[in-house]
Amino acid sequence: MLKKEKLDETALIKYIEKLSLETQKFNKSLIVESIGDDCAVIEDKKKILVSSDSITENVHFNLGPYDFDEVGKKSLLVNLSDIAAMGGIPRLFLLSLFIPPYIETADIKQLLRGIIAEAKKYRVSLIGGNISSASELSVSITIIGDCKGEGIRRFNSKSGNAVYVSGELGNSWMAFYLNSNKNSIFKNRRNLKPEDKKLIADFIDKYKLPEPRINLGKKLFDKMLANSLTDVSDGIFKDIFNVIGKGCGCEIKIEDVPVNRDLKKIVRILGIKDYMDKVVSFGEDYELLWTFDREYTKKELSELSDSCGAGIKKIGYIDDKPANLAFLKNGVPFVPQNFTFRHIQL
Amino acid sequence: MLKKEKLDETALIKYIEKLSLETQKFNKSLIVESIGDDCAVIEDKKKILVSSDSITENVHFNLGPYDFDEVGKKSLLVNLSDIAAMGGIPRLFLLSLFIPPYIETADIKQLLRGIIAEAKKYRVSLIGGNISSASELSVSITIIGDCKGEGIRRFNSKSGNAVYVSGELGNSWMAFYLNSNKNSIFKNRRNLKPEDKKLIADFIDKYKLPEPRINLGKKLFDKMLANSLTDVSDGIFKDIFNVIGKGCGCEIKIEDVPVNRDLKKIVRILGIKDYMDKVVSFGEDYELLWTFDREYTKKELSELSDSCGAGIKKIGYIDDKPANLAFLKNGVPFVPQNFTFRHIQL
Numbered sequence: 001m002l003k004k005e006k007l008d009e010t011a012l013i014k015y016i017e018k019l020s021l022e023t024q025k026f027n028k029s030l031i032v033e034s035i036g037d038d039c040a041v042i043e044d045k046k047k048i049l050v051s052s053d054s055i056t057e058n059v060h061f062n063l064g065p066y067d068f069d070e071v072g073k074k075s076l077l078v079n080l081s082d083i084a085a086m087g088g089i090p091r092l093f094l095l096s097l098f099i100p101p102y103i104e105t106a107d108i109k110q111l112l113r114g115i116i117a118e119a120k121k122y123r124v125s126l127i128g129g130n131i132s133s134a135s136e137l138s139v140s141i142t143i144i145g146d147c148k149g150e151g152i153r154r155f156n157s158k159s160g161n162a163v164y165v166s167g168e169l170g171n172s173w174m175a176f177y178l179n180s181n182k183n184s185i186f187k188n189r190r191n192l193k194p195e196d197k198k199l200i201a202d203f204i205d206k207y208k209l210p211e212p213r214i215n216l217g218k219k220l221f222d223k224m225l226a227n228s229l230t231d232v233s234d235g236i237f238k239d240i241f242n243v244i245g246k247g248c249g250c251e252i253k254i255e256d257v258p259v260n261r262d263l264k265k266i267v268r269i270l271g272i273k274d275y276m277d278k279v280v281s282f283g284e285d286y287e288l289l290w291t292f293d294r295e296y297t298k299k300e301l302s303e304l305s306d307s308c309g310a311g312i313k314k315i316g317y318i319d320d321k322p323a324n325l326a327f328l329k330n331g332v333p334f335v336p337q338n339f340t341f342r343h344i345q346l
Numbered sequence: 347m348l349k350k351e352k353l354d355e356t357a358l359i360k361y362i363e364k365l366s367l368e369t370q371k372f373n374k375s376l377i378v379e380s381i382g383d384d385c386a387v388i389e390d391k392k393k394i395l396v397s398s399d400s401i402t403e404n405v406h407f408n409l410g411p412y413d414f415d416e417v418g419k420k421s422l423l424v425n426l427s428d429i430a431a432m433g434g435i436p437r438l439f440l441l442s443l444f445i446p447p448y449i450e451t452a453d454i455k456q457l458l459r460g461i462i463a464e465a466k467k468y469r470v471s472l473i474g475g476n477i478s479s480a481s482e483l484s485v486s487i488t489i490i491g492d493c494k495g496e497g498i499r500r501f502n503s504k505s506g507n508a509v510y511v512s513g514e515l516g517n518s519w520m521a522f523y524l525n526s527n528k529n530s531i532f533k534n535r536r537n538l539k540p541e542d543k544k545l546i547a548d549f550i551d552k553y554k555l556p557e558p559r560i561n562l563g564k565k566l567f568d569k570m571l572a573n574s575l576t577d578v579s580d581g582i583f584k585d586i587f588n589v590i591g592k593g594c595g596c597e598i599k600i601e602d603v604p605v606n607r608d609l610k611k612i613v614r615i616l617g618i619k620d621y622m623d624k625v626v627s628f629g630e631d632y633e634l635l636w637t638f639d640r641e642y643t644k645k646e647l648s649e650l651s652d653s654c655g656a657g658i659k660k661i662g663y664i665d666d667k668p669a670n671l672a673f674l675k676n677g678v679p680f681v682p683q684n685f686t687f688r689h690i691q692l
Contacts, residue, residue, distance in 0.1 A: 038431035039397035085384035
């Protein structure tokens, strides 16, 4: 038993090392030495961005509805989003795998291929990490990016600034909900039309993994079009706090929060109540959320939108009333029900 | 229940942030932005060393015999050793905590104070990380160091090079063995003299945490006194492979492997058999292991020894017989019994 594990781990390291080579060509000039020594050695003349984030079985995902390669993909994508949320470019990463005994080597390889597929798509290079036994599956990644300046910070907005968000919120929640419940939905709701089923299946496919907004973040930085920037990982209801400047508050109209048309259709079909509660509090959207000291021109809006292939929406204003920090629904203060935090980052 | 967890985590982040400030003064010029934004921002004109390592409950430690602050200390020390094993200076770190529900906030705070105590001792700064729920306690750290050059690599030795090791091997094994079994040792062995008991208790105290050889690593680099360097994390029987150059082998005399005098005494007192098997294969020593193209002069030896407050010992030679890679015991090839890997790093 121990011998088997030993052989597997050594083989796994070789496998990871081989896969990492496929990613290292993207950042050759930064990588002096990578996997195989006590440390990786890197060299970067710009400011360096560094962040770590972990996903854990039963906390951030359940193995039932998700494939191993999807778990791998997501573990990298959430980290890429942290670099996007500074306006930087992700370059390198380290991977810590916690592997429980009930997971087969083939599954871990699938997870790794998921990570590497996204690494290639976003041109980031695997340069180190470690493997540990554990009682459940966790993937912890440290992402290293760079930036010509110091990146776009949080908490930097002033009264009167406009608040913008990219894409649509709630898609990750809906995809997660549908994916986790699809068997019971398809079985128990006999009145579902074939086109409804297709709508649901397509929605899961399209939105079960987030898309880090790297190009948008970079555009905001390069064109100096944001004074505070973060990503929506915990739900906009919480993440909004991260762009509000000292002594300020904000006013966000729930009606202006961008929501997917198909999500609304599915909400109607399945009779889901109070869906906006989830849209603003479930999180895992990994859209960008930022402020700017004036409203964008049409040209700026379309440029920003083009950079990420998604809409850009003004959803409210920063004001000077810190006590008045509020989401409004039909003009009345709004707090989502069952509001919980799922994710914590230092 | 959920509400409690939420409050705890938010308070915990604040607590970590406060502790991190105590460490950030050590590397002010490198830290542009730390905890509180989407990424930390760093700036380093030298080559940057980066490595991650994790320790997990029931794999790398058991909570029974170890205090939480010792678990915290160890999680940082093993990472510092990776920087030492390149000849670099550790500067910054990110911390990923995986916290199971059965651990109290007070215990996590104790663990954090352990980490911060070592961070202060070695002047490294906490700049980011994340917290996740989990079913067992894990601590994953990414360490960032720097180096004037590219560090001292592995696999770089040539036939005829001398092999050196710092300190003594097996102390971590013996401290772990004694600490894990001290109740039964003290209870079942009525013939133990008071001075034997004191010897055992002192040994545990002194060696249950490793001492990363940062000053020694830096000295080896600055004075160009090593051509291959690593740390002994998996046991010298495995780690020796990391300093052997291409097409080479080595000859290590087991009799020359430095072993603590008190360890030998305890082995005699407790009647432990084949202890050298454990000394060369248990690992967790975090001593440095390296090669050089000639033997050191007496002056060099004493300088290196002074840099780390521990002995430096020549234990063998690199040769040109890759098939002949061997530990010799009384001139006969030697393989430790029950040889297992406990630790894997990419």
